[in-house]
Amino acid sequence: MSSFWVRRLWQSALTLLIMLTLMFFMFRMLPGDPTATVISPALYPKAQETLRIQFGLDKPLWEQYLVYVKNLAVFDFGLSFHTGRPVADEISGRLLNTILLVFPSMIAAYALGALVGAIVGWRRGSKLEAILVFLSTALQSAPVFWLSMLAILFFSIRLDLFPIGHIVSPGMFPEENWRMYLSMDFLHHLALPFLVNTLYQFCFPFLLMRSSILATVGEDYIELAKMKGLTDRRVLYHHAMRNSLLPLATTLPMTLGWAVAGSVVIETVFSWPGLGLLMVEAVGRSDYPVVQAAFLLIAVLTVVGTLIADLLYTLLDPRIVNA
Amino acid sequence: MRTFLTFINVTWKSTGGRISLCIFGLCLILAVIGPMIAPFGPSERCYDAAGKLLRLTPPSWEHPLGTTVMGRDVLSQMLWGARTAMLVGLLTALGTVVIGLNFGLIAGYFGGRIDAILMRITDILLGLPFLPFIIVLLALTDRNIWTIILAMTFVMWRSTARIVRAEVMSLRERQFVAAARTTGASDADILYREIAPNIMPLAVTSITFALAWAIITEASIGFLGFGDPDVVSWGSIIYDAYASQAMYRAPWWVVPPGIAIMVLVTSVYFIGRAYEEVINPRLQERS
Numbered sequence: 001m002s003s004f005w006v007r008r009l010w011q012s013a014l015t016l017l018i019m020l021t022l023m024f025f026m027f028r029m030l031p032g033d034p035t036a037t038v039i040s041p042a043l044y045p046k047a048q049e050t051l052r053i054q055f056g057l058d059k060p061l062w063e064q065y066l067v068y069v070k071n072l073a074v075f076d077f078g079l080s081f082h083t084g085r086p087v088a089d090e091i092s093g094r095l096l097n098t099i100l101l102v103f104p105s106m107i108a109a110y111a112l113g114a115l116v117g118a119i120v121g122w123r124r125g126s127k128l129e130a131i132l133v134f135l136s137t138a139l140q141s142a143p144v145f146w147l148s149m150l151a152i153l154f155f156s157i158r159l160d161l162f163p164i165g166h167i168v169s170p171g172m173f174p175e176e177n178w179r180m181y182l183s184m185d186f187l188h189h190l191a192l193p194f195l196v197n198t199l200y201q202f203c204f205p206f207l208l209m210r211s212s213i214l215a216t217v218g219e220d221y222i223e224l225a226k227m228k229g230l231t232d233r234r235v236l237y238h239h240a241m242r243n244s245l246l247p248l249a250t251t252l253p254m255t256l257g258w259a260v261a262g263s264v265v266i267e268t269v270f271s272w273p274g275l276g277l278l279m280v281e282a283v284g285r286s287d288y289p290v291v292q293a294a295f296l297l298i299a300v301l302t303v304v305g306t307l308i309a310d311l312l313y314t315l316l317d318p319r320i321v322n323a
Numbered sequence: 324m325r326t327f328l329t330f331i332n333v334t335w336k337s338t339g340g341r342i343s344l345c346i347f348g349l350c351l352i353l354a355v356i357g358p359m360i361a362p363f364g365p366s367e368r369c370y371d372a373a374g375k376l377l378r379l380t381p382p383s384w385e386h387p388l389g390t391t392v393m394g395r396d397v398l399s400q401m402l403w404g405a406r407t408a409m410l411v412g413l414l415t416a417l418g419t420v421v422i423g424l425n426f427g428l429i430a431g432y433f434g435g436r437i438d439a440i441l442m443r444i445t446d447i448l449l450g451l452p453f454l455p456f457i458i459v460l461l462a463l464t465d466r467n468i469w470t471i472i473l474a475m476t477f478v479m480w481r482s483t484a485r486i487v488r489a490e491v492m493s494l495r496e497r498q499f500v501a502a503a504r505t506t507g508a509s510d511a512d513i514l515y516r517e518i519a520p521n522i523m524p525l526a527v528t529s530i531t532f533a534l535a536w537a538i539i540t541e542a543s544i545g546f547l548g549f550g551d552p553d554v555v556s557w558g559s560i561i562y563d564a565y566a567s568q569a570m571y572r573a574p575w576w577v578v579p580p581g582i583a584i585m586v587l588v589t590s591v592y593f594i595g596r597a598y599e600e601v602i603n604p605r606l607q608e609r610s
Contacts (some may be wrong), residue, residue: 011446012450014447015345015446015447015450016450018447019447019450019451023459026460026463027463042544053391074428090576137589137592137593138585138589140382140592141535141539141585141586141587141588141589142581142582142584143509143539143543143546143558143561143584143585143586143594145543145546145565146546146561146577146580146581146584146585149561149565149570149577149581150578152571152580153570153571153574157571188385190442194440215361216395233349235571240557254449257450257452258453259450260451260452261453261454261455262453262454262543264454264455264547265454265546265547268546268547269565278460280547280548282549283458283549284460291459291462294455295452295455295456295459298452298455299450299451299452299455302450302451302452303450306450
């Protein structure tokens with residue numbers, strides 16, 4: 001492994017460490033006292049004290065912090081205030097659900113955006129271009145929860161094409177095991193949020209590809225390819241597009257992070273049982289261990305997603321690692 | 324002030340920019356006078372002549388956008404919401420650019436260890452999931468509009484700082500900086516009198532991005548139910564419609580706030596693009 005990757009891994013680890021530290025102290029320093037939800041101020045002072053010792057809250061803050069980090073290292077997120085079950089159990093399936101919602105639609109948005117952007121940029125000044133630029137910008141400007149609601153209103157309620165929400169039909173898979181993800185029912189539920197998210201994320205790669213194709217027009221290697229007598233399509237797909245993919249790949253880590261963080265909203269509208277929905281629900285119930293764990297996992301997903309996208313980028317452009 | 328006038332002038336040159344500026348100006352005016360011309364208060368309940376609460380009534384002359392399930396006038400709520408959207412958007416954008424610009428200027432100009440430390444801070448912030456972080460922050464503190472603005476500013480300056488830094492790093496090698504240095508100008512003078520004016524076009528583009536993002540994020544926070552309970556925003560109107568389960572029966576309630584956000588944010592994006600196209604000739608049409 002090259003020093004670039006060692007450095008990159010260290011950086012990611014450090015980012016996560018700082019984030020969990022920040023979380024730890026935020027939950028203990030900020031005015032809203034999370035312990036009030038389990039240790040009721042209405043209890044006798046003696047009973048409060050006993051509970052405090054039981055939860056280890058009587059120890060100095062730095063000692064609590066060390067215990068917290070040590071537990072995290074073995075995936076022990078503590079117990080949920082709400083259900084009393086280990087947070088790790090509550091959360092395990094949620095991570096996969098978020099990945100299945102966000103990653104495929106990001107890939108689809110980038111593939112579609114690159115293709116359409118390339119075609120439109122190649123034929124500069126067409127009416128189609130103006131319309132697409134306007135439409136994609138307007139789509140990106142609309143709040144995604146509102147778009148989702150309209151999609152549900154139209155496709156699910158008027159046309160009855162898709163289910164209104166959730167990941168599978170209630171009662172279909174009581175054990176929630178891997179079989180669930182291989183069923184048609186799952187894909188049927190995934191279709192609408194996938195579609196909305198893809199269209200919503202389409203704008204950015206589309207506009208970027210368009211301007212990056214525009215920049216290749218008139219470049220020497222394009223002129224050469226044309227002079228060789230290659231067909232217009234071949235010049236576009238094999239020469240112009242390949243080079244224009246690089247700026248697109250540079251932005252993928254960033255947009256992937258945004259998409260993971262933004263999944264909170266789309267999961268809420270579609271009642272999609274991912275990390276984001278879990279976090280919103282847990283905040284509503286003041287279930288702080290779950291909030292903390294969900295937040296950390298979203299952060300891990302963001303950081304790891306960025307790392308993977310960076311890896312893909314170095315495969316596309318080997319010059320990066322040596323730079 | 325002069326920067327502002329050139330900005331208007333430059334953006335006015337294209338049709339898209341002109342239309343967008345008009346829309347944005349209109350929203351700005353509504354934000355100022357909207358609550359004054361609103362026929363009802365934002366949470367006032369409306370009754371018909373017989374004294375019955377007007378629940379979910381379709382649009383009429385009295386209530387051009389109908390009423391909500393609580394009997395509130397949607398149009399009035401929209402007008403109050405315009406003020407919230409503008410307030411949140413403008414303040415966050417301003418804060419974002421002031422912090423991001425200074426961070427980027429200092430990191431890019433001084434380089435070395437200062438740059439390394441400042442950029443490590445931005446890197447960590449870049450890994451922070453934006454919306455979840457704000458939700459956690461709001462869950463632990465007061466849910467009010469100022470906390471929302473502060474929380475968004477705290478995270479959003481990260482991208483501005485990065486973009487500005489890259490530009491400063493190339494600017495600091497230019498002749499005019501060397502010239503200023505030989506005349507004995509101090510670092511602060513060089514940074515704020517020589518380099519900063521050259522960053523302005525970049526700052527303007529970041530302002531438009533921050534503005535657009537802030538408006539959408541505030542709406543998302545409102546929709547998730549973490550907004551300021553005392554302030555009506557376009558996001559909270561949609562949240563009320565969603566939470567009351569009446570949204571599918573009352574399109575007049577749920578469609579207008581979404582369209583308002585979409586139109587306002589689209590205009591902000593197009594203003595930014597129109598400005599960029601004039602300032603940065605590489606983006607102009609090649610033929």
